[in-house]
Amino acid sequence: MRNIEDIRKDFPQLADPSYHYLDSAATSLTPASVIDAVGEYFTKYRANVHRGLFGEAVRATERYEEARKKVANFIGANDPSEVILTSGATESSNMLVRMLEETFQWKGKKNNIVTTEMEHHSSLVPLQQLAARAELELRHIPLNSETSKGSLSGNSQRLPLDVSFELDHAAAEKLIDSNTLLVSVVLASNVTGTINDVRRIADVASKHKAFFVVDATAAAGHFPINAQKLGCDALYFSGHKMMAPTGIGVLWVKMEVLRGLKPSQFGGHMVAHTDKDKASWGPIPDRFEAGTKNIAGAIGLGAAVDYLENIGVERVHENAAALAVEAAKELAKISGVRVVSPEDPIKNIGIASFHADWAHPHDIAEVLARDRVAVRAGHHCAEPLHTALGIPATTRASFHIYNTKEDVDALVEGVKKASEIFKS
Amino acid sequence: MNNDPLYQENILEHFHHPRNKGKMEVFDIKYKGENPSCGDDITLYIKWDEAHEQIADISFSGFGCAISQSGASMLTDKVKGMSGKDIERLDDAYMYALYGVEVSPQREKCALLAVRTLKEAIGV
Numbered sequence: 411m412r413n414i415e416d417i418r419k420d421f422p423q424l425a426d427p428s429y430h431y432l433d434s435a436a437t438s439l440t441p442a443s444v445i446d447a448v449g450e451y452f453t454k455y456r457a458n459v460h461r462g463l464f465g466e467a468v469r470a471t472e473r474y475e476e477a478r479k480k481v482a483n484f485i486g487a488n489d490p491s492e493v494i495l496t497s498g499a500t501e502s503s504n505m506l507v508r509m510l511e512e513t514f515q516w517k518g519k520k521n522n523i524v525t526t527e528m529e530h531h532s533s534l535v536p537l538q539q540l541a542a543r544a545e546l547e548l549r550h551i552p553l554n555s556e557t558s559k560g561s562l563s564g565n566s567q568r569l570p571l572d573v574s575f576e577l578d579h580a581a582a583e584k585l586i587d588s589n590t591l592l593v594s595v596v597l598a599s600n601v602t603g604t605i606n607d608v609r610r611i612a613d614v615a616s617k618h619k620a621f622f623v624v625d626a627t628a629a630a631g632h633f634p635i636n637a638q639k640l641g642c643d644a645l646y647f648s649g650h651k652m653m654a655p656t657g658i659g660v661l662w663v664k665m666e667v668l669r670g671l672k673p674s675q676f677g678g679h680m681v682a683h684t685d686k687d688k689a690s691w692g693p694i695p696d697r698f699e700a701g702t703k704n705i706a707g708a709i710g711l712g713a714a715v716d717y718l719e720n721i722g723v724e725r726v727h728e729n730a731a732a733l734a735v736e737a738a739k740e741l742a743k744i745s746g747v748r749v750v751s752p753e754d755p756i757k758n759i760g761i762a763s764f765h766a767d768w769a770h771p772h773d774i775a776e777v778l779a780r781d782r783v784a785v786r787a788g789h790h791c792a793e794p795l796h797t798a799l800g801i802p803a804t805t806r807a808s809f810h811i812y813n814t815k816e817d818v819d820a821l822v823e824g825v826k827k828a829s830e831i832f833k834s
Numbered sequence: 835m836n837n838d839p840l841y842q843e844n845i846l847e848h849f850h851h852p853r854n855k856g857k858m859e860v861f862d863i864k865y866k867g868e869n870p871s872c873g874d875d876i877t878l879y880i881k882w883d884e885a886h887e888q889i890a891d892i893s894f895s896g897f898g899c900a901i902s903q904s905g906a907s908m909l910t911d912k913v914k915g916m917s918g919k920d921i922e923r924l925d926d927a928y929m930y931a932l933y934g935v936e937v938s939p940q941r942e943k944c945a946l947l948a949v950r951t952l953k954e955a956i957g958v
Contacts, residue, residue: 776940
């Protein structure tokens, strides 16, 4: 097994040892093998896929389709054709909503969609739009108030150890009912880092025959994913949070469902026959991949899957979660700091987010940046979750396989320094 | 004291002890400005003098980072007695001069939130 110091050498951006990259939940760093795979496409076999008959075009097509197979294997899909390559989680989620809407013609105030308070805007906003267009009720599974809000009234000193920032499963059972058409749940929160018990909600959705979607964006590459074991009908994520380039993502849909879905984007490649007035659709997955996709990105995604499988996604999680929990414990000792991430590493994807009553997250992040500690500050495109937590914004440190105890120490030192600056 | 290049004594002083902070009971204009990237917001309360020519009183409420909040504090202290024409002349450089230190481009929206909100509020 390679040690972390050795693994760090795979990431050119970590060449400077004084740099502490703790923003992998925003986008992960890229290993040299991914950069090389993308570079090779541009320098040796740049060509469009599925079209040309020359050698480079054949090679590009092979690499593109290999990436699809690698992704399928990575998420435990039965069939590579279930994997639709998109530009990212946002396109995946928007496309999926439109495909479902086109296919099932959902309508009516009696029916509802169930999601959670923990969603990223990329999952939530398309659902809001669907609800508005189809006049459906949008319901939100809340955070478990006993485990999440126990310390809200207190003076943000130290959180009780049982705080887990989980979803309220009892509420989920009530909110999902026989009028529920769609349930959409985030696998891991990009703010708190909570890994949700998605299977438990899948079973409730299944009981009511609701379509079940999982947003795996914060989890992909950080935690082993098996779409079938999660019990979902569809699942999506971005490549760039799992070491692939930006602009590539995945929408997985179970074949028995995918066969019945209408495409939502139209153009070249997705058609079988076209005449002046109408067109018929090509085979799956082509009919869901209109136009020229991000070929270099797909090849990079394939290389990223290879890299992650070589390291072992379980090991990524083990390292990231252990460091996040350690950081959370140290940060919680600083007066005025309230950590909003699970303290149990099994339930934490590798994130330590916190709020301080003495400074705004942007001020803290700026002080950290001076010492080359890269974190994210704000609401992280999850405003409703912050509202539920009762805080306007958080400072988030997110960890990956390439992070070490030195990064935790630099973070904690930096936050202490900020507290000295801002505390009156 | 600290040696941070941005968070110097005057900014921190205004952050910890903001001037003119609070809602006004009687006002002519109430206007909210937001910086969505930070989640900062400032609501200005403005009262004109009897001739409706100069700002007689001004206050602000809101939530945000030390830069936006100290900026609102410093600016509201300066603009009492100014006319609409005076406000129109206040530019970005004026605001940066109040801070007295270099503000990075990432914090530009925080730094200029107060002055931009004020100009929008009185329509200049």
